[in-house]
Amino acid sequence: MTMTPGRIERRFDALRAQGRAAFVSFITAGDPNIEQSEKILAGLPAAGVDIIELGMPFTDPMADGPAIQAAGLRALASGQTLRKTLGMVERFRKTDNDTPIVLMGYYNPIYKYGVGAFLADAVKAGVDGLIVVDLPAEEDAELCEPALAAGIRFIRLLTPTTDDKRLERVIGNCSGFLYYVSVTGITGAAKGAQGAVGAARKRFAAKSDLPVVVGFGIRTADAVAEIAAVADGAVVGSAIVDRIANNLGPGGSLSDEGVRDVLGFVADLASGVRRTNQPVAAGGAR
Amino acid sequence: MNKPERPNSYRSLPDADGHFGLFGGRYVAETLMPLILDLEKAYREAKADPAFKARMDDLMKNFVGRPSPLYFAERLTEHFGGAKIYLKREELNHTGAHKINNCIGQILLAQRMGKKRIIAETGAGQHGVATATVAARFGLECVIFMGETDIERQKPNVFRMNLLGAQVVPVKSGARTLKDAMNEALRDWVTNVDSTYYLIGTVAGPHPYPELVRDFQSVIGIETREQMLAAEGRLPDTLVACVGGGSNAIGLFHPFLDDENVAMTAVEAAGHGIETGQHAASISAGSLGVLHGNRTYLLQDEDGQITEAHSISAGLDYPGVGPEHGYLNDVGRVQYVSATDKEALDAFQLCCQLEGIIPALESSHALAHVAKVAPGLAKDHLIVVNLSGRGDKDIFTVADALGAKI
Numbered sequence: 001m002t003m004t005p006g007r008i009e010r011r012f013d014a015l016r017a018q019g020r021a022a023f024v025s026f027i028t029a030g031d032p033n034i035e036q037s038e039k040i041l042a043g044l045p046a047a048g049v050d051i052i053e054l055g056m057p058f059t060d061p062m063a064d065g066p067a068i069q070a071a072g073l074r075a076l077a078s079g080q081t082l083r084k085t086l087g088m089v090e091r092f093r094k095t096d097n098d099t100p101i102v103l104m105g106y107y108n109p110i111y112k113y114g115v116g117a118f119l120a121d122a123v124k125a126g127v128d129g130l131i132v133v134d135l136p137a138e139e140d141a142e143l144c145e146p147a148l149a150a151g152i153r154f155i156r157l158l159t160p161t162t163d164d165k166r167l168e169r170v171i172g173n174c175s176g177f178l179y180y181v182s183v184t185g186i187t188g189a190a191k192g193a194q195g196a197v198g199a200a201r202k203r204f205a206a207k208s209d210l211p212v213v214v215g216f217g218i219r220t221a222d223a224v225a226e227i228a229a230v231a232d233g234a235v236v237g238s239a240i241v242d243r244i245a246n247n248l249g250p251g252g253s254l255s256d257e258g259v260r261d262v263l264g265f266v267a268d269l270a271s272g273v274r275r276t277n278q279p280v281a282a283g284g285a286r
Numbered sequence: 287m288n289k290p291e292r293p294n295s296y297r298s299l300p301d302a303d304g305h306f307g308l309f310g311g312r313y314v315a316e317t318l319m320p321l322i323l324d325l326e327k328a329y330r331e332a333k334a335d336p337a338f339k340a341r342m343d344d345l346m347k348n349f350v351g352r353p354s355p356l357y358f359a360e361r362l363t364e365h366f367g368g369a370k371i372y373l374k375r376e377e378l379n380h381t382g383a384h385k386i387n388n389c390i391g392q393i394l395l396a397q398r399m400g401k402k403r404i405i406a407e408t409g410a411g412q413h414g415v416a417t418a419t420v421a422a423r424f425g426l427e428c429v430i431f432m433g434e435t436d437i438e439r440q441k442p443n444v445f446r447m448n449l450l451g452a453q454v455v456p457v458k459s460g461a462r463t464l465k466d467a468m469n470e471a472l473r474d475w476v477t478n479v480d481s482t483y484y485l486i487g488t489v490a491g492p493h494p495y496p497e498l499v500r501d502f503q504s505v506i507g508i509e510t511r512e513q514m515l516a517a518e519g520r521l522p523d524t525l526v527a528c529v530g531g532g533s534n535a536i537g538l539f540h541p542f543l544d545d546e547n548v549a550m551t552a553v554e555a556a557g558h559g560i561e562t563g564q565h566a567a568s569i570s571a572g573s574l575g576v577l578h579g580n581r582t583y584l585l586q587d588e589d590g591q592i593t594e595a596h597s598i599s600a601g602l603d604y605p606g607v608g609p610e611h612g613y614l615n616d617v618g619r620v621q622y623v624s625a626t627d628k629e630a631l632d633a634f635q636l637c638c639q640l641e642g643i644i645p646a647l648e649s650s651h652a653l654a655h656v657a658k659v660a661p662g663l664a665k666d667h668l669i670v671v672n673l674s675g676r677g678d679k680d681i682f683t684v685a686d687a688l689g690a691k692i
Binding site for chain 1: 303311312313314315316317318319320321459460465466469472473476477478479573574575576577578579584586588589590591592
């Protein structure tokens with residue numbers, strides 16, 4: 001499917017010109033509450049984040065480890081809803097119209113919201129892409145196809161279990177970028193070996209010219225740099241969410257100092273993609 | 287809601303993608319997709335293999351103790367003074383419930399697929415015990431996920447699983463009951479994809495689980511049909527079963543779905559009462575959603591967040607229901623009703639006192655519905671109640687509810 005270049009495509013084009021990979025950060029919307037979550041969100045671009053993944057909290061996050069489960073429960077306990085998450089994006093867009101935002105979560109809250117209403121509100125708020133963990137290619141008619149028609153990128157997770165037979169089908173409707181989960185497992189699990197990531201990347205390049213970002217198990221600036229050498233982007237989620245958890249004060253809230261600490265940690269991670277002028281791995285050009 | 291058209295057969299679903307009309311499907315992470323496709327392939331092959339069926343039949347007869355009797359409940363019949371009541375005695379199976387039927391089928395599939403490690407979720411512990419039993423029988427490693435709340439109220443079953451060599455992992459997330467145990471089992475499966483077989487205990491989860499669990503449980507209805515023809519020379523008029531996920535109900539109902547004169551009633555757990563919001567009646571009081579791999583009726587709030595189920599019976603304490611039940615409700619083939627904790631407790635005691643059978647609290651919900659309708663039915667109206675499990679595991683819960691000390 002050809003699409004008018006959006007924020008995601010413009011961002012990867014710009015990074016290619018700079019000769020470096022993207023730093024992608026994940027936080028859960030509304031963690032630990034909407035005010036403090038918005039302060040973190042607003043500070044991410046200045047901390048060096050190239051693409052923002054914003055988690056839509058769900059009571060039953062079947063593919064997430066303890067860190068992101070806990071973040072979701074904190075957000076829900078503070079009253080976060082999908083509508084409020086879209087509101088956060090809308091307010092973010094008033095000061096930043098360049099940094100791509102990808103919403104990540106599970107299908108049921110979107111289904112309950114109503115697919116048509118959700119996509120309309122997401123476009124209006126300035127959402128660029130969706131990652132919906134429990135919608136495989138087999139269920140593309142549910143959300144993927146309507147999202148693409150609405151101009152929202154549908155980013156799918158590719159995993160080590162995605163064999164060549166499935167690859168074509170899985171990649172078929174992907175847009176924006178490919179998200180390679182480097183290990184089988186839940187978020188926060190051990191990281192995949194750099195060599196295996198490189199090999200997988202080559203396999204995808206044969207089928208698609210979309211950029212490949214790699215996530216799951218990346219927790220330090222060194223690990224970010226390692227992945228940045230072989231992929232078009234590195235995602236850090238659980239480690240940032242853990243940092244939020246570690247900064248929670250009495251009553252489960254985050255002080256301004258806590259927000260600064262989290263953003264400082266993000267800036268350190270983001271330095272991993274800026275260490276050397278490593279060329280973006282072959283196959284990333286379109 | 288648009289009522290789907292009446293199909294030529296109610297027994298031809300799911301379709302190739304695992305849909306029962308609007309219900310079912312495969313809503314899982316990509317990591318799991320290749321696994322459930324493999325499972326489906328293995329199941330199709332096993333189904334077509336006479337050796338698989340022969341092995342299964344032998345184990346059902348000699349290990350499980352099938353067929354289970356269809357027993358005329360003379361004193362309950364006299365007591366209600368109406369319909370003639372039969373009990374399908376699934377509680378006499380090895381391990382004390384219908385759960386073992388499905389476990390035998392799936393352990394043979396796991397073995398066929400070369401899997402070495404079995405995982406399962408459990409609520410009341412009956413499915414956990416049944417899984418631990420077949421894993422022991424076949425020498426496979428077994429890990430059971432069980433909510434901490436359920437571990438507390440079903441201690442005897444936890445110990446039984448341990449005796450059978452299974453590791454019971456306490457689940458501390460969410461409300462710490464069946465739904466959370468299922469989340470944790472899915473997380474384990476996503477992590478240990480190569481070695482592990484996930485033995486789902488009910489007709490939920492992604493396709494092909496609702497189909498294959500139903501097929502393995504259909505032995506209940508197939509036997510009931512033969513037994514009733516032998517006893518009364520005709521088919522029953524009404525079938526009654528409790529429904530949480532819904533495997534004992536679909537097992538009894540499915541072989542009769544195309545017999546138009548056989549009415550079917552499934553009884554959900556109304557907990558403290560539907561109006562209190564503390565119940566597990568996802569068809570009677572829930573709405574459509576997607577959870578644990580399929581689209582079905584769920585207990586959820588306006589934001590699509592899953593809400594906690596409540597039932598005195600741990601086996602019914604689940605905020606969803608198997609997708610085929612959602613379909614059978616919408617096409618009007620099966621009637622879905624509910625019974626409260628209190629009604630189930632009353633029926634539990636009545637069955638103990640009149641029939642000398644201690645029923646599971648789950649099955650007591652089905653008996654509670656019979657107590658409501660049997661008196662008003664003709665004496666030649668034949669009712670079959672699925673006595674899906676025995677109540678020995680529940681004596682502590684019941685004692686607690688009755689204010690007795692043991």
